[in-house]
Amino acid sequence: MLIKRxxxxxxxxxxxxxxxxYRSRRQFxxxxxxxxxxxxxxxxxxxxxxxxxxxLDSRLAQAKNTFNRGPLAIEEDLNSWDEITSYNNYYELGTxxxxxxxxxxxxxxxxxxxxxxxxxxKPGQFNLEDILRPHPLEERIYRLRCVxxxxxxxxxxxxxxxxLLRRFEPTGRAKYVAFETLYDKKNPLPGQRxxxxxxxxxxxxxxxxxxxxxxxxxxxxxxxxLPNQNGAPLRLVVPWKYGFKSIKSIVKIRFTEKQPPTSWNxxxxxxxxxxxxxxxxxxxxxxxxxxxxxxxxxxKRETLMFNGYEEQVASLYQGMNLRKHY
Amino acid sequence: MWTPKSQTVKKRIKPLAHLLLLAPLxxxxxxALTNALGANPIENMTHTTGEWGLRLLLLTLCIGxxxxxxxxxxxxxxxxxxxxxxxxxxxLHFLIYFVFDQSLSLKYVLEDIxxxxxxxxxxxxxxxxxxxSLTSPLAMRRLMGKHWNTLHRSVYLAGLLAIIHLMWIQKxxxxxxxxxxxxxALILISRLRNKSxxxxxxxxxxxxxxxxxx
Numbered sequence: 001m002l003i004k005r006x007x008x009x010x011x012x013x014x015x016x017x018x019x020x021x022y023r024s025r026r027q028f029x030x031x032x033x034x035x036x037x038x039x040x041x042x043x044x045x046x047x048x049x050x051x052x053x054x055x056l057d058s059r060l061a062q063a064k065n066t067f068n069r070g071p072l073a074i075e076e077d078l079n080s081w082d083e084i085t086s087y088n089n090y091y092e093l094g095t096x097x098x099x100x101x102x103x104x105x106x107x108x109x110x111x112x113x114x115x116x117x118x119x120x121x122k123p124g125q126f127n128l129e130d131i132l133r134p135h136p137l138e139e140r141i142y143r144l145r146c147v148x149x150x151x152x153x154x155x156x157x158x159x160x161x162x163x164l165l166r167r168f169e170p171t172g173r174a175k176y177v178a179f180e181t182l183y184d185k186k187n188p189l190p191g192q193r194x195x196x197x198x199x200x201x202x203x204x205x206x207x208x209x210x211x212x213x214x215x216x217x218x219x220x221x222x223x224x225x226l227p228n229q230n231g232a233p234l235r236l237v238v239p240w241k242y243g244f245k246s247i248k249s250i251v252k253i254r255f256t257e258k259q260p261p262t263s264w265n266x267x268x269x270x271x272x273x274x275x276x277x278x279x280x281x282x283x284x285x286x287x288x289x290x291x292x293x294x295x296x297x298x299x300k301r302e303t304l305m306f307n308g309y310e311e312q313v314a315s316l317y318q319g320m321n322l323r324k325h326y
Numbered sequence: 327m328w329t330p331k332s333q334t335v336k337k338r339i340k341p342l343a344h345l346l347l348l349a350p351l352x353x354x355x356x357x358a359l360t361n362a363l364g365a366n367p368i369e370n371m372t373h374t375t376g377e378w379g380l381r382l383l384l385l386t387l388c389i390g391x392x393x394x395x396x397x398x399x400x401x402x403x404x405x406x407x408x409x410x411x412x413x414x415x416x417x418l419h420f421l422i423y424f425v426f427d428q429s430l431s432l433k434y435v436l437e438d439i440x441x442x443x444x445x446x447x448x449x450x451x452x453x454x455x456x457x458x459s460l461t462s463p464l465a466m467r468r469l470m471g472k473h474w475n476t477l478h479r480s481v482y483l484a485g486l487l488a489i490i491h492l493m494w495i496q497k498x499x500x501x502x503x504x505x506x507x508x509x510x511a512l513i514l515i516s517r518l519r520n521k522s523x524x525x526x527x528x529x530x531x532x533x534x535x536x537x538x539x540x
Contacts, residue, residue, distance in 0.1 A: 082365070083365040086364065086365055087364060087365035091498070095499040095501075097364065150369070194499075194501075196498045267498055268497075268498075286444055286494060286495070287442060287495075288437075293369070293427075295365050295366055298368065298426055299426060299429050300426075300427060
């Protein structure tokens with residue numbers, strides 16, 4: 001059963017402007033603003049007000065190219081849509097790099113429900129629309145560094161994880177947040193028929209990591225809906241950690257007091273730690289992490305500490321031995 | 327069963343085998359030129375050449391068992407060729423790694439060989455295949471006499487190391503590695519069984535008609 005909890009800051013169905021009326025209104029505003037100065041003005045329209053009424057498609061499109069460069073600016077070229085959507089690690093859709101794209105249709109993303117439970121004041125089951133509605137969408141161009149020593153630069157569209165988690169009002173006992181990927185035992189995804197990993201896929205963050213402004217929930221890519229092979233409809237992006245921490249197709253969020261079990265750590269505890277921060281100085285037991293192949297480049301490049309986000313996140317780990325807490 | 331004459335093997339089958347054995351390389355080149363190697367072409371080339379090196383190595387080892395079947399005895403004429411192509415693909419595999427993964431740096435490669443066991447065993451397999459390739463001409467075989475056989479038996483060690491190399495780079499999905507490992511185990515078992523039946527037969531008096539080995 002789907003339990004929808006009314007939330008004060010969510011619009012009720014009858015408060016939402018009818019789509020045709022809304023569109024004609026947009027049209028009117030656009031025409032009115034299409035003068036030379038009008039274009040500049042249009043970009044200042046309050047994003048929040050729009051967020052609650054626009055369709056997801058148009059919200060995604062509006063977020064395209066809005067990435068605020070500043071200290072997070074990436075000089076490196078973006079990877080192409082083709083690269084980002086044809087070379088994936090998504091074991092639920094197969095272990096080969098091109099399997100996820102081939103098997104993408106097996107993942108049904110609508111309807112989609114996210115269960116929120118554990119140490120929070122407002123747990124419940126929410127359909128995807130309820131999860132997304134209050135959040136203005138923005139673009140974040142992040143490096144993604146896979147534990148296998150390859151990397152990409154990806155323009156995600158989504159919203160801050162902290163903003164999402166705050167809505168559920170985590171209690172003082174919430175020290176960690178755990179996530180789970182879709183797993184229907186009766187109707188498993190193609191890759192879940194073999195026990196390559198202990199399904200469902202599980203990931204987790206320490207609460208301060210989750211609340212860090214860089215932690216991101218992605219729903220789109222290049223201003224379009226996130227393709228299934230990239231973890232549709234809702235995935236985590238934690239750019240300073242190895243890619244496997246950024247769990248895909250999330251169906252469960254749980255606030256916990258104790259460090260939650262995570263899939264790759266369960267599969268190989270000596271090889272994949274809970275933290276799994278990108279660290280060129282700490283090798284994987286079997287291969288070096290000091291360099292990486294940027295997809296699209298012939299030769300390898302140096303891997304950056306915390307994947308280039310050291311300035312923003314190093315303070316989270318002050319005093320911790322990163323060799324021990326790999 | 328049809329058995330080709332030695333002239334047919336030389337004039338027809340061998341040229342055809344050359345074509346077949348070069349096909350993976352040709353495909354790789356065509357795919358590279360047409361951008362059809364996917365998002366990570368270097369990884370694709372490394373995997374493809376390594377996989378063909380291993381496949382051909384296993385096929386080379388199979389010949390030892392196959393040629394015991396009378397009608398397949400002629401396959402023995404292909405063994406050297408298969409072994410050399412295997413070494414060729416393994417060498418390509420190493421060169422791609424050396425150039426693109428390690429940027430032609432001997433220092434990086436040496437570090438990898440000493441620090442990464444999967445590289446250590448893979449490199450050892452390559453090192454074994456080099457003297458085997460160099461001593462493959464018939465003249466060398468004659469020159470070396472019984473030492474040739476001793477040396478060339480190390481091809482089994484190369485096979486074992488290659489399997490370990492493959493197993494050791496897998497993250498969680500060992501499916502493919504187990505298939506190659508299983509094939510290698512079957513080949514070893516058949517070789518050992520063959521050996522034991524041969525040694526049992528040794529006391530047979532000379533002149534006894536030779537039995538077909540199966």
